[in-house]
Amino acid sequence: MQGTPQTHYFVPNPSYWPIVGAVALFCLGLGAALAVNGVALGGGMLVTGASILAYMLFGWFGDVIRESLAGRYHGKEDHSFRWGMGWFIFSEVMFFAAFFGVLFYVRVISVPELGDFEHKLLYPDFEAAWPLSTGPGITERYEAMSVWGLPAINTLILLSSGVTVTFAHWGLVKGRRRQLAAGLFATVLLGTSFLFFQAWEYAHAVHELNLTSASGAYGMTFYMLTGFHGMHVLLGTIILAVVWLRVLKGHFNPEHHFAFEAAAWYWHFVDVVWLLLFVFVYWL
Template identity: 80%
Template sequence: MESVSHQTHYFVPEPSRWPVVGALALFCLGLGAALAVNGVGFGKLSLGLGFAILFYMLFGWFGDVIRESLKGNYHGKEDLSFRWGMGWFIFSEVMFFAAFFGALFYVRTISVPELGNFEHKLLYPDFTAAWPLSTGPGITQRYEAMAAWGLPAINTLILLSSGATLTWAHWGLIQGKRTSLTIGLGMTVLLGALFLGLQAHEYSHAMHELNLTLGSGAYGMTFYMLTGFHGMHVLLGAIILAVVWLRVVRGHFNTEHHFAFEAAAWYWHFVDVVWLLLFTLVYWL
């Protein structure tokens, strides 16, 4: 890799059509969502068209970036920009989840005890200041809280194992051992898919057998908000790792030039850490 201090220029790509295509996709998505929620038949069609254009844009734009990288257009300055960009992106995700954990903290430690004091007992005599919130007749339907030592514990083990297989794959990449790289990364993708499958089963069990829904008060709301958004991040991370695996199979990376792999690994390890917090604060405590 060319030293940043000796690089004479920063690579500037040719004018691209992809920002215009992306703007069209967002327009169709916004229009379709607005029409669909108001029951207009054309809304779903516009929504589907928006997603199709968005996927087309992502494949095309990312493909251009990959081809530019394979041509050797990226050197020290570009690599540094990519690292800063990924670092700030993960930081924004940290703040995103910090807000959600903050909401959980506020509900559990401030609002629930406040509603259970003597003054509010006059307004809500059936309310019990306990977590998970217990429900009473006339307030909402009864539900059961999620247990920590079932599927959540298994999913924790799965994500921890995926972090280990990803580290093994990274070690294989640095050591030039393509077999370890390919197998380790493939196992990570499969473990991510297994996590999502078990989470879908967990949601089905919670909704149909425990009667735990988004309408189950503050507990149901915070449970699905935190675990659902984390599941979306696992899905995104698994897709990113799958794309990186396909690139590994095609021989796109070597021991010195592999930041796409590193960026995906950073993101996946971040997802692992968030899940450990979720398991502790949402399921266990």
């Protein structure tokens, strides 16, 4: 009944999905190890592992969605979901903090130290400037990415996507289903556009600027930070697309819509990380 305090916590039936997930991760790990060592079976194992993982995700999340639609989740479960998503995003913050720490260490500590008087005996031609153009491991000249152009366009795209997902949230809270669906669809399109332009940017960097992951510390940190961010944009776009499909099926209402909120939290996190990348990787 409405207003009746919750006296129990929903406990789902025993599930075999964790076992399926473990098998998927085993196949992925083994396939990666075999592929790196040039074993022909590696590629097949990777495809098998990815297929099993996709099957698990569809099945497990499908069970959760059906339990939610059946009204089995209430205040306590919602509280747990929010804490879980909050800690997940915090772990992602720490993930990127480690990579930004690498960039900070290289630029602020390592590069100036290698360029001081004591190290001139070891690396007489080294120039303590960023991006690096000379130094250990750099055998071919390359050009650094420009801050304007594709990076600026992608910044505008992600900032716009933050507006559209907020527009969709307002529509959900106010019961405007068309606004909700339109805002989500626009966000998915913007996320897809970002990925397209990032792929274009990578092709430009490799073929025209000669910038690869082997281009010293600059190339390594550039692809590490932007590449992992791109993976997160891909994941966020898929999540938002699934939420949009659920909206078209009539899921969510102004009182119960945490799946949408979780997707929006994650997307805003992705936006903030990109702004930091734009400033510290491209601009400064």
